Amino acid sequence: MAGSTFGNIFKITTWGESHGKALGVVVDGCPAGIELSEDDIQSFLNRRKPGQSSFTTQRNEDDRVEILSGVFEGKTTGTPISMVVFNKDHHSADYSQIANCYRPGHADFTFDAKYGFRDYRGGGRSSGRETIGRVAAGAIASKILEQLNIQVLSYSKEIAGIGINYDKFNTQEILKNPMYMPDKDAADAVAEVAKEKMAEMDSIGGIIECKVSGMPAGVGEPVFDKLDANLAKAIMSIGAVKGVEIGDGFAVANSFGSTDNDGFEMKDGVFEKTSNHAGGILGGMSDGSDIVLRAAIKPTPSIAQTQKTVNKDGENIEINIKGRHDPIIVPRAVVVVESMVAITLVDALFTNMTSRMDNVKDFYK
Amino acid sequence: MAGSTFGNIFKITTWGESHGKALGVVVDGCPAGIELSEDDIQSFLNRRKPGQSSFTTQRNEDDRVEILSGVFEGKTTGTPISMVVFNKDHHSADYSQIANCYRPGHADFTFDAKYGFRDYRGGGRSSGRETIGRVAAGAIASKILEQLNIQVLSYSKEIAGIGINYDKFNTQEILKNPMYMPDKDAADAVAEVAKEKMAEMDSIGGIIECKVSGMPAGVGEPVFDKLDANLAKAIMSIGAVKGVEIGDGFAVANSFGSTDNDGFEMKDGVFEKTSNHAGGILGGMSDGSDIVLRAAIKPTPSIAQTQKTVNKDGENIEINIKGRHDPIIVPRAVVVVESMVAITLVDALFTNMTSRMDNVKDFYK
Amino acid sequence: MAGSTFGNIFKITTWGESHGKALGVVVDGCPAGIELSEDDIQSFLNRRKPGQSSFTTQRNEDDRVEILSGVFEGKTTGTPISMVVFNKDHHSADYSQIANCYRPGHADFTFDAKYGFRDYRGGGRSSGRETIGRVAAGAIASKILEQLNIQVLSYSKEIAGIGINYDKFNTQEILKNPMYMPDKDAADAVAEVAKEKMAEMDSIGGIIECKVSGMPAGVGEPVFDKLDANLAKAIMSIGAVKGVEIGDGFAVANSFGSTDNDGFEMKDGVFEKTSNHAGGILGGMSDGSDIVLRAAIKPTPSIAQTQKTVNKDGENIEINIKGRHDPIIVPRAVVVVESMVAITLVDALFTNMTSRMDNVKDFYK
């Protein structure tokens, strides 16, 4: 079936394999009249680019995005925006070893199980490069949110068990360290562990956190398309994610109603919540406070250590995955999480516009 | 917008308010030829019925399901199956106090923010009774899975911080204790804590675990409609869920590639995984091993303790939520999680049938 | 698969068989705050009710609609509106003859071909009674259009080759004659032919026309979800429809660009079209002039004449279809066409609200 399309009104369709000719996305349902340039997209793509530190792969992918449609005289026209990144750095030879075997932790086996064969070059469709389309679309969603005064901030909250100290939280710091952490000390500590693990030919995981501020109340649909449900799908659809939580998340399991419930109060004439255990969403709809969510990212499955596996002929073999691989995916996934959140929010905001007849009447009067 | 429909090929649409005339669901896309009776549905609904122990509400809801369409001479016909449960036990008076105020932890405020007003009787559409439609549909999905030799088992894994001991895991025990736990000792310990918390007019949360066995490999779509992504949406769309994880879940954040990767091996001629940290899903597709997922359930927001909140006139007030409310939602949510998992799996299995041209040709030859 | 759901934002799901327990519809995505009563729905349903003249079946179906959800204190709440009509007049015995044979012109054979068997009572899901759900939903869509000052008018344009005279067009006349024609003389002439054909145990077809006035310009999506494309699907999905046309329709095949193009002009400061060959839609979007469309309705397939067919055992047989059947479906289908048009327009109007970023910004400021 399909499955490469996400969203209902603001709808994205991604395509492309790691080592095919190109990867891209079609964004349909973007309103007309938004100023948009390739630079807007490129700055987002650059945040997922490898080769930026010793902890990310040294491939010089140099992904340059081209907008092929949907923008005229610098503005979106309301018609589908097609964006493409042509692949330049193939090195297909590097991947020949994986053609006939199933790498542990990868989707090689499941692709073969589903389709009978697979494009084995660099992971094909299951490569991290699949996120290029998501991030290009996320750049557009972020421009829309910006115009609505909604901010999405995402960062590494914890890597290899080393978490940030919220007392040292510094937004400006995030893009300055290779871990995309808002706490330089934590980032430095992670760097030490990462070096050790690289030496051991191993890899590490972590947690990405995302905060949305400025979200109006009442956005999201109350049953299956709950805002948190759609966010959960959006985030869990990212390759290495194994868990998603909103607000206090798994900690609610060991909490009590008396502490988990957020009170409401009027303070100086303003309606407020007295706490935010709910993470900004009640009954599937935004409650006006910050939306807070977290994603658990597994360690990079590509490791140079010897691993046991099976080849296509059904023989037990050992493999050492060669090539350049990130020992940590977490930092590069930060912008992917941010993009998927932005896309989901835009779709929910658009969907919400027909919830009251009065609003529809105002629109068409 | 819509938002009351879930699924692509096996598609369910739920409707109904807590204290309206009725609640129900339309299941569209159910194959023809499945034996189905109201008893099949009722046995599922009974698992979510309150009044079964001192830890669940004492309302005698006695929800009787009626099948109104889509079944002829005891078999599904392939046309939409409409199921309804008429509300009998209203006691609307109990809920009058909440008409003009926003209960902490509930969706009262967000409903008003979205729609301008709400059906305030018993939570209206945001009531736990909304899950009646999900469970009725889940009963059908489970019948389909049964015919494909796929088993879904769900239970309380942890309540109020007290977790089950897997060495004592006993499937037969689950339905015997009011906590729906597969470990009697843990259930007994929870009961003690629950009694204390009830006396304190407080409530407790927990974690539900779900295991799927017999799932064929290769089911799920590799990008946005990943099996785990759709499961995450399905689970997070259940009222009180604040987190979802697959396999090792959040624990992967502090794991290493060398331990998190599951090896493959041929053992006595059978292809197997040497471990299951991935929880049965790789690259969004089932890998043939058990699917394992967990949901974090928040404490019941309705508590009898005095809480601070705001009324519709913007005044700070205090409320004590009267009426009969579960101090723990977890046990009643077990069948809801199981239902949403079953529905999601059926849709994924159906979707998967056109993944290879050879299969399509076989079908139409 | 599914296929019982129509619409994207304003979404309806119908269910039910001719002689099952009940038929109904769930309308999801209806905005909150619309005054709605069962009488609003009933007045629409009454227009499709049989037994109103000698030319429609004499069954006393007396379809009473009940609203089961989505309306509170007389107003829509924004949550799904479930409506049901319970079947009262079964007479199942009348239909026993068709259980084992394939009636010509009916879907008996194709249902068996698809599903392996069918609910044969009165046509089951393929009965004209399936339109109950469409009309109930259409009544709601019409209320929405009314609030936006959009009028949908439908009527029989031609039956048995006898067309209306537009010089005698009288809107008030439509509901007064059993043919639902806006021209009494044409209706009388049709009645004569109908009597003859009834005596011959035969049936007749016709054309329904629908005009929409007050539609704002720019509604509809320019590619696959063109307003005319969605209308064509909506109309062609009605049982007996074999053709759909917009504006000049099939007549354009024999027209010239110089005559078919509608000019634009400013007249007394107002932008206008000088003609309306296009039927109010250009490039898939409304152009501000009246939308005009027509549907071709086939003669009732149930006729009492002896017909040759085949039974389930593969034997050539002859059948005479007993029971009460309309010799003309056209008049009863008028409200069904009107309903499907109204539903399609509402969905297009809602979809259109995010076409410009300025509008989105205005909404959320």
Next chain:
Amino acid sequence: MAGSTFGNIFKITTWGESHGKALGVVVDGCPAGIELSEDDIQSFLNRRKPGQSSFTTQRNEDDRVEILSGVFEGKTTGTPISMVVFNKDHHSADYSQIANCYRPGHADFTFDAKYGFRDYRGGGRSSGRETIGRVAAGAIASKILEQLNIQVLSYSKEIAGIGINYDKFNTQEILKNPMYMPDKDAADAVAEVAKEKMAEMDSIGGIIECKVSGMPAGVGEPVFDKLDANLAKAIMSIGAVKGVEIGDGFAVANSFGSTDNDGFEMKDGVFEKTSNHAGGILGGMSDGSDIVLRAAIKPTPSIAQTQKTVNKDGENIEINIKGRHDPIIVPRAVVVVESMVAITLVDALFTNMTSRMDNVKDFYK
């Protein structure tokens, strides 16, 4: 909103403007294992290419398609197939005159009404070039149908009122004459009229017919996703189409049940229909006989005659549309109709595979 995506399981998303950088399509849900080359696509695209006769525009568009993803070692992989045609022949200057005025019969006005402005170069998104994506996707759909032994044949049935003589019907003739008619004499007669109309700076319309043979019975969904309903949408979504009919189409309006009903019979042990007034579809599902449908195509709106219109400043003006335009769109639209039919059939065939539980069980056993 969106609206650039068509299909449910076999899903296409088109993008691109007439004089933008490129146009293309993403085909998602194509099964794995189909041999596919750019030549397969190109041969379809060539059928819609202008410059092939004196009756089609003389622009040398030379549209070369590139497959950017979804094909590996000559076979489809099951992942999205992205195809692109880069624009080479811009001549933007030719179109400057239309930037500020509304061409009669075109979507200039409605685009401005919807989006506030438009890409006016060559019609932008509303250009006939939008069909490039449809035809590229249609080529893939046709390959799938071929493997299932289903043939789709389309041709001009009538142009400028001159219809083909079915006694002279010659399939081989279709691609030999510039009218794509299966009757050389009719094509010659049309050519005469076309020359006259060109001299008069006018344009002509016509009717395209499409026949599908080899379709298995029971394909299509019985309510809203009727096979004929989805075909109607598919066809009506093509730019210049103003009417769609199935089987006898509008002629049923003046027919009788006794003649319109197709009988069933066993002939030499084979189940057959005795006629095909229904056009191969009963109750929205294929009945095993040929599917027959027709589309009414309006005359090319771009004519060189002086026309009255209005400019963006609201002034009444006269325009003469310069540039190279087809006096007949009909022949070039033949392959577009064929493509949309093929796409719709494939989606219906795929959707149908889960209609019986026995089939699902066979698949997964």
